Amino acid sequence: MGTRSVALVLLAAVLLQALLPASAAEGLVRIALKKRPIDENSRVAARLSGEEGARRLGLRGANSLGGGGGEGDIVALKNYMNAQYFGEIGVGTPPQKFTVIFDTGSSNLWVPSAKCYFSIACFFHSRYKSGQSSTYQKNGKPAAIQYGTGSIAGFFSEDSVTVGDLVVKDQEFIEATKEPGLTFMVAKFDGILGLGFQEISVGDAVPVWYKMVEQGLVSDPVFSFWFNRHSDEGEGGEIVFGGMDPSHYKGNHTYVPVSQKGYWQFEMGDVLIGGKTTGFCASGCSAIADSGTSLLAGPTAIITEINEKIGATGVVSQECKTVVSQYGQQILDLLLAETQPSKICSQVGLCTFDGKHGVSAGIKSVVDDEAGESNGLQSGPMCNACEMAVVWMQNQLAQNKTQDLILNYINQLCDKLPSPMGESSVDCGSLASMPEISFTIGGKKFALKPEEYILKVGEGAAAQCISGFTAMDIPPPRGPLWILGDVFMGAYHTVFDYGKMRVGFAKSA
Numbered sequence: 001m002g003t004r005s006v007a008l009v010l011l012a013a014v015l016l017q018a019l020l021p022a023s024a025a026e027g028l029v030r031i032a033l034k035k036r037p038i039d040e041n042s043r044v045a046a047r048l049s050g051e052e053g054a055r056r057l058g059l060r061g062a063n064s065l066g067g068g069g070g071e072g073d074i075v076a077l078k079n080y081m082n083a084q085y086f087g088e089i090g091v092g093t094p095p096q097k098f099t100v101i102f103d104t105g106s107s108n109l110w111v112p113s114a115k116c117y118f119s120i121a122c123f124f125h126s127r128y129k130s131g132q133s134s135t136y137q138k139n140g141k142p143a144a145i146q147y148g149t150g151s152i153a154g155f156f157s158e159d160s161v162t163v164g165d166l167v168v169k170d171q172e173f174i175e176a177t178k179e180p181g182l183t184f185m186v187a188k189f190d191g192i193l194g195l196g197f198q199e200i201s202v203g204d205a206v207p208v209w210y211k212m213v214e215q216g217l218v219s220d221p222v223f224s225f226w227f228n229r230h231s232d233e234g235e236g237g238e239i240v241f242g243g244m245d246p247s248h249y250k251g252n253h254t255y256v257p258v259s260q261k262g263y264w265q266f267e268m269g270d271v272l273i274g275g276k277t278t279g280f281c282a283s284g285c286s287a288i289a290d291s292g293t294s295l296l297a298g299p300t301a302i303i304t305e306i307n308e309k310i311g312a313t314g315v316v317s318q319e320c321k322t323v324v325s326q327y328g329q330q331i332l333d334l335l336l337a338e339t340q341p342s343k344i345c346s347q348v349g350l351c352t353f354d355g356k357h358g359v360s361a362g363i364k365s366v367v368d369d370e371a372g373e374s375n376g377l378q379s380g381p382m383c384n385a386c387e388m389a390v391v392w393m394q395n396q397l398a399q400n401k402t403q404d405l406i407l408n409y410i411n412q413l414c415d416k417l418p419s420p421m422g423e424s425s426v427d428c429g430s431l432a433s434m435p436e437i438s439f440t441i442g443g444k445k446f447a448l449k450p451e452e453y454i455l456k457v458g459e460g461a462a463a464q465c466i467s468g469f470t471a472m473d474i475p476p477p478r479g480p481l482w483i484l485g486d487v488f489m490g491a492y493h494t495v496f497d498y499g500k501m502r503v504g505f506a507k508s509a
Contacts, residue, residue, distance in 0.1 A: 092133030
């Protein structure tokens with residue numbers, strides 16, 4: 001081949017590269033995410049359905065068929081009502097379009113079915129019509145998923161699923177024929193595409209992400225999330241399959257290994273308020289990166305401290321104040337006598353001690369060490385209040401506070417206790433005086449500024465501000481557990497590295 005021919009070939013290659021979309025040139029598949037503002041109707045619906053879910057489910061696992069089991073507790077508590085970020089996919093040939101939440105905290109794909117006749121929610125959303133798809137394959141296996149704020153039931157089918165420019169063949173998914181309750185009727189999305197591990201997949205269905213990797217549709221077994229927190233720019237964000245976009249983050253990512261497959265779970269260190277340790281996770285806690293959770297959820301004891309420091313107004317807990325008034329001095333005396341903290345509440349008679357942690361008196365403790373799964377115990381309110389008081393008092397004693405100051409401070413914290421799965425409001429004019437909240441991941445401090453953890457609802461004089469922190473208690477051995485939702489992932493670009501089984505965080509650009 002002559003020099004001129006070689007030059008022409010090189011020129012053609014350069015021109016072809018320039019004409020190709022950036023994603024194709026980089027070997028990446030990009031899905032644009034749309035963002036909607038939080039509105040008052042969704043807040044009310046979330047609160048009503050959340051309270052109902054808390055009463056009905058407590059901390060039980062998802063009610064699933066053939067999958068999930070004891071691993072379903074996070075899915076069972078998920079509240080999709082506040083979800084803000086959505087993307088579009090297609091199901092079938094030709095593709096039928098659906099708006100879905102790309103959810104790293106669950107593992108199934110489901111969309112409403114045309115065979116959903118008796119649930120009003122289905123008529124407010126796009127519905128899958130199997131008869132209009134040339135690649136549809138019948139399955140028929142029944143399926144059900146119970147969330148904290150709603151449930152869906154239906155049956156499995158198989159079809160092609162279009163995600164961006166990719167076509168995933170023979171994908172098992174759920175056709176939802178029942179969507180009872182308020183949650184999915186007012187939801188802004190049609191369905192959910194789970195990006196968690198197969199270990200928590202209902203019916204043991206192979207997740208869409210697994211199929212992408214198996215069918216060689218991505219060059220690198222990695223996907224990443226970028227949420228655009230500047231809503232005035234119009235762009236909601238982007239999920240990138242096959243890698244990451246350097247324009248979405250600053251500096252290098254800090255990676256931590258996946259500690260338990262199911263969710264994208266990893267080990268996390270201390271939580272700091274204004275640079276000062278809370279002591280609660282100093283010896284380690286577990287956390288999951290969850291794109292399907294809007295807020296940042298954590299143990300009530302620490303969330304209450306955070307809400308107190310940022311001036312959030314929560315729901316007063318009479319049980320908490322009762323514990324402080326009747327047992328506060330006794331708890332302090334036991335701590336000063338260096339009694340093992342986990343045994344204090346059993347010694348004052350509010351909990352029983354099962355050898356590992358306190359449980360409500362009268363509830364039998366069943367710990368299965370071999371299974372290593374949560375036993376689903378639900379501690380009573382007085383036991384919970386006592387254990388929170390122990391944590392708070394430990395922290396104050398470490399700061400050499402006097403006993404009177406400690407008891408007064410604990411009473412103030414009782415006033416700030418949030419409602420289960422609820423929210424706390426703050427003064428929009430006080431953001432400048434609020435502290436940074438930091439999380440220790442991989443030995444590095446990841447700080448959230450007030451403007452990053454406070455969510456604004458409405459505009460002008462009618463604007464309201466709510467705390468991005470919400471309380472959720474997962475009992476040992478699975479907990480205590482933090483759920484780092486969109487509040488955290490908006491501030492930190494998040495990489496889910498399936499090939500190396502790790503999660504990475506870097507400051508979002």
